[in-house]
Amino acid sequence: MQQFSNKALWSGRFSSSPAEIMLQFSQSLDYDWLFYKHDLMGSRAHAKMLHSINFFSDEELAKVLNVLDEIEDEITTGTFQPKIALEDVHMNIESRLIEKLGPLGAKIHTGRSRNDQVATDYRLYMKDAIKKLQEKLIIFLETLLNKAQEDINVVIPGFTHLQHAQPVSMGHYWMAYFWKFTRDFKRFSNAYTTTDVNPLGSGALAGSTLPLDREFTRNLLGFAVTSENSLDTVSDRDYLLEFLFAASTFMLNTSRLSEDLIIWCTSEFDFIEPPDAFCTGSSMMPNKKNPDGLELTRGKASGVISGLYDLMTNIKGLPLTYNRDLQEDKRPVFHAIATVDIVLDVLTPLIAGIKAKEDKIKPHLEKGFLLATDIAEYLVIKGVPFRETHEIVGNIVQYCVQQNKNFEDLTLEEWHQYHSTFEADIKEILSPLAAVDRRSTFGGTARSEVARQIEVGKEMVKDMK
CATH class of the missing domain: 1.10.275.10 (Fumarase/aspartase (N-terminal domain))
Structure with missing residues (x-):
């Protein structure tokens, strides 16, 4: 023997x-x-x-x-x-x-090779990993919906170019990230679909002379379909690239969110109070409260993004079919899985624990002439062409800067210096909350629209489960 x-x-x-x-x-x-x-x-x-x-x-x-x-x-x-x-x-x-x-x-x-064996193991592993990440992502999405509901009446400055632009509901802000992360959920779902293919039976590269029943193993292993081409199967790492792209986009979104919240934590802004449990102090300065959970999230994005480029670079010049280079496909993928997993574990309770500081936000609503567009559109409603109203309001802003005044400080006589159409009802325009609610176009920041988005979001999350 x-x-x-x-x-x-x-x-x-x-x-x-x-x-x-x-x-x-x-x-x-x-x-x-x-x-x-x-x-x-x-x-x-x-x-x-x-x-x-x-x-x-x-x-x-x-x-x-x-x-x-x-x-x-x-x-x-x-x-x-x-x-x-x-x-x-x-x-x-x-x-x-x-x-x-x-x-x-x-x-x-x-009838089996390590080439189709590792492809089978890896796809089974990735299916499990993606599902677990999506389960945590659903909880995170629910947290964002809760925050949107909680802060729907809080008005904050919206920004372009990091300059004060227009007032928005803070609930609208949280919903903006809800929609970004729902797209991430879909990208993970797409990666799952690409992964859900049975490679077993492809052999080393050419299939087998034995009468292997690939549909039999597909059914046992729970794959949706069986791969069509053995050469493609053992060389394919597209499903890993698709996962890494989804993970990278998710991390990009968490990094952008973290950047906003880090800025809002500064003394210069002071819009929010992050929970102590996700901040640290200084070893030297006893006054410090550092938003380390957010900063580390922002920092960890680079590792996941570089993992995508790592694998892309690995396979860009590989001839068909299997090459030992492909053994290096695990390091960036496993790192991405671990990073997305812990970021969700941290961000979910961190976001849930953030408190808006309305008393600190209020003075910022008086800066930057946030209601300039509302005043321009006030004139539009009264029949003045928009390009003309744009210049009129720009001149008023210049006057206010020179006189160290806000719109609220102007008398009706001062308004009339720039256009006779202004009436006493201009004062009704000068409320940030009213300005928010006037933006009731579909997808706008009006509280009625934010409430609608929240209800749509709740239904979407139900369908994800």
């Missing part, structure tokens, strides 16, 4: 073992050991398929499945420690199966 050793399972054509430094250089256990559950799932499905096409007897299948369960128990209890000499999770599990079952264990790799 053939003897099976601890040598590499591909070592037959080699006259010597790999150099020790090569073993360290080529091993991937520090990353792909995370795949062990999915590798076992794939092996169980493959074994059942081999049984269905009469390559395993009933008794052999039962033995293989039983030992695969034993191996899973050994891994979870820590009694099975992987060996670097066996390079990766796939070879370690297969080697252990052979140790326990001998030649029967060696049959598990019939």
Whole structure:
């Protein structure tokens, strides 16, 4: 009977073992050991398929499945420690199966290559990871909806070019990010769909001469479809690029949100009070309250974005099909998963705990002539062409700057200096809250529109669950 050793399972054509430094250089256990559950799932499905096409007897299948369960128990209890000499999770599990079952264990790799095996493990792993991130993202979206409802009556300056522009409801602000993150949710869903493809049975690159039933394994493993082309299948990392793009866009949005809130925490703005639990102090200055949770979120975005470029650069010049370079695909992806996961864990309670400081915001509503457009549109309603009203109001702003006045300080006589159409009702225009509610166009900042958005958002979140 053939003897099976601890040598590499591909070592037959080699006259010597790999150099020790090569073993360290080529091993991937520090990353792909995370795949062990999915590798076992794939092996169980493959074994059942081999049984269905009469390559395993009933008794052999039962033995293989039983030992695969034993191996899973050994891994979870820590009694099975992987060996670097066996390079990766796939070879370690297969080697252990052979140790326990001998030649029967060696049959598990019939019709299978590590190329389609790792593709199967990775896709199963990514499906689980994306779903878990989406579950947390739903909770985050609900938090934004709650904040929008809570702050719907709070008026803040809206900005363009970081200059005071027009007044908006703070609820409208929170909803702006709600919509950005719903698009991120959709991008993760698209990545999930791209991932949900069965690669098992593609072999090393060309399929198999054996009558493998790929639909059988697709059904067992819960994939939506089976891949169409074996060459494409073992070389494909598009699904990882799509995930990294979704993760990068999510992190871009969290970074922009964090930047706003960091600015709003400053003494110069002082719009909000972030929760103490997500801030830190200074080792030297006892007065400091630093928004570290937000700053770290902003900082961590760069690592995820660079991960997208990392993988793109890795595969840009690879010929078909499999190349060992692809082993490096795990580092940026696992980093992105971990980063998005912890950012959601931090941002959700952080955002929930932010308090608007209306007394501090109010003086800012008197700066920057936020109601200039409202005054221009007041004249438009009275029949003055907009380009003319724009110049009129610009001149009024210049006058106010020179006289150190606000719009509210002007007398009717001063208004008449610029146009006779101004009447006493101009004073009714000069309320930030009224200005907010006048912007009732679909998607505008009026509280009625914010309330409508919130209700639409609630329905969207229900559909996501």
